[in-house]
Amino acid sequence: MLTLTSEVRIWAHRVPAAVKLALLAVTTTGLFAMSTPAPLAAALLATAALYATGGQRFALSGLRLLRPLWPFIGVVALWHLWTGDLTGGAAIVLRMVCAVAMANFVTMTTQLSDMLAVFQWLARPFQVFGMSPRGLALAVALTIRFIPVMLDRMTQISESWSARSPRRPRWRVLVPATLAALDDADRAAEALRARGGAG
Amino acid sequence: MSDQTSGIILSSASVRLGGTLVLDTISLHLTEARIGILGRNGSGKTTLLRVIAGLVAPVAGTVRIDGSDPFTERKAALSALGILFQNPDHQILFPTVDEELAFGLVQQGMAQPEAIARARTALEAEGRAHWIKSPVTALSQGQRHYLCLLAVLLMQPRTILLDEPLAGLDLPTQARLARRFAALPQRLVTITHDPASVARADRVIWLEGGKVAADGPPSQVIPAFTAAMARIGERDADADL
């Protein structure tokens, strides 16, 4: 499956995932401690510089990942133009863009398997609730495996609907689709047990 | 309707799915009462059925059913064509038999109570009145298949498309369903990878890699197909398995 990890490999790919995540946690906390535009703008510039070290192609794909933020920037701008609190608005926008961009940077420069390893390590306290790291790894693999299977199933179900109705099925596909998910879960459980189980 | 436009007409129709050309400039004019479509796994049989039924649009060329485009003119397509999908579990949409049977009728404009009444009459005519309130999950696989067929027949389409209609069913059930199919007045287009099940068709089309490899009476197409399959089966080609 497609991940958001960048195919352009840069120096940051070699930094251990845990280090990157820890740094991200610290800097994001720092961002939320700043409330004036000037230091936030500096932070954003620094982030831009970080992207620039990856070259043009890397930086551009990073910029693309920020696209969903545009409507948000628009509404904050309008709101603050209306209330007249322009510095407050600028701080909000700068902080948000910077925080999202830094988090994306970590995502783009970390392999899925490395990220998963850190998450498994972080999930260890949950072991008391009966969630083993091995169980987590299995569940992740199963989910990734079944997303395309379920998509296929949804397509088949909507086609079965369209074959008998001129209208679109909309939410109605959810009943057979959820049923299929439940059946798949039962069969996968059996296949898992047949090869040694989740233990 | 003139003979020129009646029936199923594909003119240089191509279908592309997820980047690959699955059907490659197919031209066919189907008017016979019993038509068989033969081919290996992945040869494009189901895709041909889907494009005929208007469930996918061709990227090039046109498809016409009795003169109208099945992809855009859905109302017309519904009365022209019914489909029996290979797996009844992907076809059944409702929890009980009566709802499942009534659905298509309601979609054709009938009121729900009238549709339920029609469903009941149809079940009685088949000697299965006791099914009417059954949950579909109480039916065996063969029975669910049969339910799907009834649901299609109730809508009275002029042509029925059958995708591997006998796969996975035991021999007695196959024999009974085959008899039921044979007795239908509609035009039947049957998709299969098993030449025996289309031996009595009026016309057999052999698909291979999204193209028509042969087209003619079964006496001509089936021996060629069987020979080719035996030849391929003897080799242990890597790419295919």
Add this chain to the structure above:
Amino acid sequence: MSDQTSGIILSSASVRLGGTLVLDTISLHLTEARIGILGRNGSGKTTLLRVIAGLVAPVAGTVRIDGSDPFTERKAALSALGILFQNPDHQILFPTVDEELAFGLVQQGMAQPEAIARARTALEAEGRAHWIKSPVTALSQGQRHYLCLLAVLLMQPRTILLDEPLAGLDLPTQARLARRFAALPQRLVTITHDPASVARADRVIWLEGGKVAADGPPSQVIPAFTAAMARIGERDADADL
């Protein structure tokens, strides 16, 4: 291991699923190299396979594989039995070929890197080294079937249970897989509703309504089965369809 305990032994085993008795006091001692299980849809074939494999527990009676209980002693069951489910999509658990192949080995106690290496070696031996990193969705149905078989073989079970192993596959693929099965040194238990595919077994068991209807060499069981199926198929019994 004495002859008394080796092989698959069911002693008056019964299985109840959702309230109905699906297997009814079955007693069998299976030691032959090639065993076929025949029966109609719903006769309990898959359930028999599941109880043998220790995926469901019998409500009465016992099941022993080479002397141990497959339901409770999972470790022993894994090296004794492998299963090829009917539909590869119900069997494949991982998104990529290497993970799928390595999983069973890891379950048997091998370290992940070593398991991946073994998976690679196995693929190379089969001339399919290029599959190693493929997403399983990129394989055709026949190829996925084959992948499942490889995953089972890697675990080196002494017996392999096959549930309708050739259903839905085209003729060349069937021929190739059948050859591959025939060459396996393991004991094979093949489930099917098609008598032709177990004609060369050492022993055929015919299940009917959760009971053993016949048990013996194919030359004896298959003609009786075929005749019975033809007889039932001629009738248009309501209850069954």
Add this chain to the structure above:
Amino acid sequence: MERNLTHIALFAALIAVLGLVPKIDLAAGVPITAQSLGIMLCGTVLGARRGALAVLLFLALVAVGLPLLSGGRGGLGVFASPSVGYLIGFPVAAFVTGWLMERTTLSVGFAAGLSAVIGGIGVLYVFGIIGMSVMLSKTLPEAAFLGMAFLPGDLLKAVIAGLVTQSLARMRPASLLSRA
């Protein structure tokens, strides 16, 4: 054990698939999405514990960089966006929905709809609105005002969750783990 695991994984996949229903972008930067329906279904069908774990698994996959949120978004960045409150609220919402579902003896459809309203709307909105107020530096009433844009859609989703759960109960009563 295996069944718990596979149900959790399959429902995480279901939420992901619902992300392919086109989203509607709203000005506040939080989209209208079908995925909140998936959250409700996790609770009404799987029950509290499994439902919440399915949602957590889904969020973990998003966090590690799979583009599974509506519109193909994902990665750590979304946890620094205005949606973060809703995302944190997702597992809690599924848990509360499932908890209510497990505890009421009302008819399945009605219980599911009601649980979805309380857990999947009431509880989720508390988290979502606090999240927006923090991320957008708004007062709580202002953020609540922004959040009300979702109400009509979410009420509809709760009704759908009720209908779907009811149909499942009729088709396969044993599968409804929240009432098993």
